[in-house]
Amino acid sequence: MSFQLGSSLLDACVLAVLAKEDAYGYSLTQQVREIMDISESTLYPVLRRLQKKEFLTTYDRPFQGRNRRYYRITDSGMEKLQELRSEWVEHKQKIESVLLGGINGE
Template sequence: MTFQLGSALLDACVLAIVEKEDAYGYSLTQQVQTVMDISESTLYPVLRRLQKADYLTTYDQPYQGRNRRYYKITGQGRLRLLELSTEWQQYKAKVDHVLLGGEQNG
């Protein structure tokens, strides 16, 4: 079963992956696909948006005679990831509370 979740969670996943190590588009897609259904054509606009917001930077590196574009997290990207991770934990705790029983208090 796949739950449809918003762009904030997608941003968090991308930023978390590149926080661990720089990554190129295809590898990012493969890693994100382990938690949500996404195509490369969906991911590239997200990468451009994160880059425009100064959460990611890019650099090219030769690979088998071609250049491969790698994405690297910035200091602002790390701060954004922390914000998104905190929001996710709060959201997850509320959902867990409802799914596992008990009353939800605002």
């Protein structure tokens, strides 16, 4: 079974991966794919949006005669990640109460 994942959860996953270490696009896609089914064509607009909101910055590093664009989480990105983590815990508890315990938690 596959659940539809919203953009906020995708943002949280991308930010969480980048909170561990900087990553270039393909590497980042592979790491996020371990969590959810996503293509590079889906991920790059997310990265641009997060960059526009100043949650990410980029820098280039040479690799085999070409430049690789790396993404780095900013301080405001870390703050957003903390906010999204808190929201996730609350949301997860509500979903689990319904799926695992019924509406009244029984």
